Amino acid sequence: MADVARKAGVSLSTVSYVLTGARPVSAETRARIEAAMEELRYTPNAFARGLRGRRSKIIALVFPSRGRGIDISSLGYILGASDHAQSMDYHLLLWTTETQSLAALRALVGQGLLDGVLLMEVRLDDPRISVLNDADIPFAMIGHPGGAIEADWVDTDFDDCVRVAMEHLAGLGHRSIALVNQAATVVETGLGGAVRTREAAERVAAELGLELEAVACDSTATAGSALINGLLDANPRLTGVLAFNEQAAPGVMAGALARGLRVPDDLSVVAIAMSDQAALMSAPAMTAVSADEREMGRLGVELLIKRLEGEAGPHTQKLFEGVLKSRGTSGPARPQRN
Amino acid sequence: MADVARKAGVSLSTVSYVLTGARPVSAETRARIEAAMEELRYTPNAFARGLRGRRSKIIALVFPSRGRGIDISSLGYILGASDHAQSMDYHLLLWTTETQSLAALRALVGQGLLDGVLLMEVRLDDPRISVLNDADIPFAMIGHPGGAIEADWVDTDFDDCVRVAMEHLAGLGHRSIALVNQAATVVETGLGGAVRTREAAERVAAELGLELEAVACDSTATAGSALINGLLDANPRLTGVLAFNEQAAPGVMAGALARGLRVPDDLSVVAIAMSDQAALMSAPAMTAVSADEREMGRLGVELLIKRLEGEAGPHTQKLFEGVLKSRGTSGPARPQRN
DNA sequence: ACGTTTAGTCGAAACGTTTGGACACATCGT
DNA sequence: ACGATGTGTCCAAACGTTTCGACTAAACGT
Numbered sequence: 112m113a114d115v116a117r118k119a120g121v122s123l124s125t126v127s128y129v130l131t132g133a134r135p136v137s138a139e140t141r142a143r144i145e146a147a148m149e150e151l152r153y154t155p156n157a158f159a160r161g162l163r164g165r166r167s168k169i170i171a172l173v174f175p176s177r178g179r180g181i182d183i184s185s186l187g188y189i190l191g192a193s194d195h196a197q198s199m200d201y202h203l204l205l206w207t208t209e210t211q212s213l214a215a216l217r218a219l220v221g222q223g224l225l226d227g228v229l230l231m232e233v234r235l236d237d238p239r240i241s242v243l244n245d246a247d248i249p250f251a252m253i254g255h256p257g258g259a260i261e262a263d264w265v266d267t268d269f270d271d272c273v274r275v276a277m278e279h280l281a282g283l284g285h286r287s288i289a290l291v292n293q294a295a296t297v298v299e300t301g302l303g304g305a306v307r308t309r310e311a312a313e314r315v316a317a318e319l320g321l322e323l324e325a326v327a328c329d330s331t332a333t334a335g336s337a338l339i340n341g342l343l344d345a346n347p348r349l350t351g352v353l354a355f356n357e358q359a360a361p362g363v364m365a366g367a368l369a370r371g372l373r374v375p376d377d378l379s380v381v382a383i384a385m386s387d388q389a390a391l392m393s394a395p396a397m398t399a400v401s402a403d404e405r406e407m408g409r410l411g412v413e414l415l416i417k418r419l420e421g422e423a424g425p426h427t428q429k430l431f432e433g434v435l436k437s438r439g440t441s442g443p444a445r446p447q448r449n
Numbered sequence: 450m451a452d453v454a455r456k457a458g459v460s461l462s463t464v465s466y467v468l469t470g471a472r473p474v475s476a477e478t479r480a481r482i483e484a485a486m487e488e489l490r491y492t493p494n495a496f497a498r499g500l501r502g503r504r505s506k507i508i509a510l511v512f513p514s515r516g517r518g519i520d521i522s523s524l525g526y527i528l529g530a531s532d533h534a535q536s537m538d539y540h541l542l543l544w545t546t547e548t549q550s551l552a553a554l555r556a557l558v559g560q561g562l563l564d565g566v567l568l569m570e571v572r573l574d575d576p577r578i579s580v581l582n583d584a585d586i587p588f589a590m591i592g593h594p595g596g597a598i599e600a601d602w603v604d605t606d607f608d609d610c611v612r613v614a615m616e617h618l619a620g621l622g623h624r625s626i627a628l629v630n631q632a633a634t635v636v637e638t639g640l641g642g643a644v645r646t647r648e649a650a651e652r653v654a655a656e657l658g659l660e661l662e663a664v665a666c667d668s669t670a671t672a673g674s675a676l677i678n679g680l681l682d683a684n685p686r687l688t689g690v691l692a693f694n695e696q697a698a699p700g701v702m703a704g705a706l707a708r709g710l711r712v713p714d715d716l717s718v719v720a721i722a723m724s725d726q727a728a729l730m731s732a733p734a735m736t737a738v739s740a741d742e743r744e745m746g747r748l749g750v751e752l753l754i755k756r757l758e759g760e761a762g763p764h765t766q767k768l769f770e771g772v773l774k775s776r777g778t779s780g781p782a783r784p785q786r787n
Numbered sequence: 788a789c790g791t792t793t794a795g796t797c798g799a800a801a802c803g804t805t806t807g808g809a810c811a812c813a814t815c816g817t
Numbered sequence: 818a819c820g821a822t823g824t825g826t827c828c829a830a831a832c833g834t835t836t837c838g839a840c841t842a843a844a845c846g847t
Contacts, residue, residue, distance in 0.1 A: 154559030158499035159803030205543045221492030332729040361730045391670040392699045392730040460797045497833030500802045
């Protein structure tokens with residue numbers, strides 16, 4: 112920067128002012144400075160900037176997935192968030208340590224590296240929230256905790272998704288349905304989506320007069336396959352599956368197939384919150400009701416950045432409704448033999 | 450830090466020395482300082498550190514996917530890289546702008562924010578390499594350019610994958626095979642894997658005396674479906690498909706199904722470099738030959754960090770061989786009617 | 788007993804920006 | 818013609834670390 116100033120024949124501060132726009136600079140001077148920057152290929156040093164300016168233009172995407180992996184559906188959030196951060200000239204740090212390692216999170220935000228944090232995989236009672244509050248760092252969430260909270264968030268409207276999916280199945284004549292939820296450990300730790308899906312399913316099933324069995328299932332195809340076998344053995348009336356488990360759902364289909372059943376003629380499968388990319392990978396393609404993950408990710412960082420740049424206002428909390436894409440895995444219920 | 454020093458009754462430098470270990474500190478003093486840090490919940494400021502110390506402990510994962518999305522297989526690299534970076538106490542910045550926006554890349558590295566860069570989606574003639582060389586910033590690659598190069602990289606051994614896959618098909622009696630490659634634009638821009646796969650397929654087909662048709666295909670299920678229809682119309686002898694296109698492969702299967710063909714009885718499909726997670730999502734699960742993406746991502750950052758920390762040595766360049774997982778989409782070739 | 792090394796500590800100078808206070812000069816309303 | 822206001826610029830003080838040189842006291846080799 113000193114070189115630039117010298118070359119343009121101005122002081123350091125003037126160069127800084129054209130960079131930040133904090134004070135007016137005459138058009139002529141500005142041009143000279145910009146030329147000098149161009150010529151010297153000058154790029155401002157991010158650390159000096161962050162140190163003095165108290166703004167880093169870095170946000171962290173906190174996405175606990177260490178070891179475990181990531182659903183393609185969650186990938187949509189990440190991509191939406193990343194793209195938008197990039198277009199807003201922010202850097203996106205990917206932070207994958209587990210929800211329970213609060214000390215690590217505290218250390219991360221304590222470094223002062225981050226302007227803000229975007230939280231994913233939010234639990235109903237999520238301890239990270241108070242860590243962030245204590246650290247006094249702005250944050251937004253994709254997902255939301257139980258109870259009211261003063262914070263920005265976006266989330267899938269699981270109630271809506273479940274309702275749409277179950278009405279779809281009920282409309283096709285299905286009377287007995289299974290909910291294949293996330294893994295038991297996930298449900299037990301109170302992951303928002305998993306808990307809300309279960310509750311909504313029970314509620315809607317009661318309303319619609321459907322028989323419902325809600326079960327957790329590990330996120331593997333073999334678990335899904337084993338599960339559907341057990342379910343069908345125990346309840347021959349079962350004709351519909353509601354799946355909130357991207358990796359188990361194909362297993363459910365495979366398990367049915369292996370039993371000699373056809374999808375959707377003998378068993379219908381409808382997925383919840385499964386991205387198109389994932390739904391299109393099975394054959395036949397999966398009927399699914401989902402929100403636009405990419406847009407949710409985008410809006411998540413938009414809200415966060417708005418907050419960072421001081422356009423305060425009240426907190427935004429937005430539920431995205433589910434839209435049904437009827438593909439090849441749902442059809443009229445097989446008539447009961449009775 | 451000043452507070453810590455005051456509380457422990459030492460100077461700033463001494464505190465710094467316990468932090469960095471650059472000079473010895475007596476056990477007693479160290480204990481006092483550490484207690485003070487603990488009590489004050491002190492975390493060193495990342496910017497000041499980066500500014501003075503010339504080490505940021507931040508690396509960028511450059512993964513051009515803006516808008517386009519990410520294959521699940523590529524996700525494996527990212528996760529592997531992220532996990533390992535985290536465990537080595539590095540931060541991982543996700544950078545998704547396109548390969549051709551060199552100015553953006555130059556600006557990114559010019560900021561001095563990064564200790565190093567991990568490059569993905571490497572092209573045979575990749576312009577980013579010289580940008581990084583010019584900027585004199587350490588980097589490693591997942592994938593590798595054509596020709597010899599002084600750099601660390603890991604890559605899938607596409608030659609090996611193709612050979613294993615084609616020998617598998619040939620062994621099952623298939624004589625006429627189609628290669629469903631990545632999208633035409635991707636192949637044309639010279640993405641390493643796509644080009645090497647095509648070349649290897651041609652070479653191995655010749656060796657094995659197989660008939661081969663190599664075609665590009667957009668990364669969507671519908672494109673795959675349309676493609677296989679055209680292919681089968683043009684060549685009724687076709688019984689095997691080699692797919693290097695995660696999203697089109699299920700479309701190929703769906704297209705065959707819609708034509709009344711069965712998989713694998715009438716058409717076998719073998720995927721190249723498709724992650725297990727993706728392969729297990731189709732029904733039946735896809736036969737695939739792939740390398741361990743997660744391990745590749747891990748090794749990528751390991752090599753980079755080694756370089757950063759000055760354990761120089763010669764450059765490491767490692768090809769990961771393909772391992773065949775025979776699942777439900779490959780079987781004996783249907784006998785030709787002639 | 789006397790230089791020489793070693794361990795342990797301190798003071799102060801960087802690192803490359805942003806920004807508050809000052810100042811010079813031009814413009815304006817009256 | 819005069820203070821008030823606004824524009825464009827500069828100087829210097831931060832920001833929170835790391836690290837170099839210097840110093841003291843103890844331990845060491847001869």
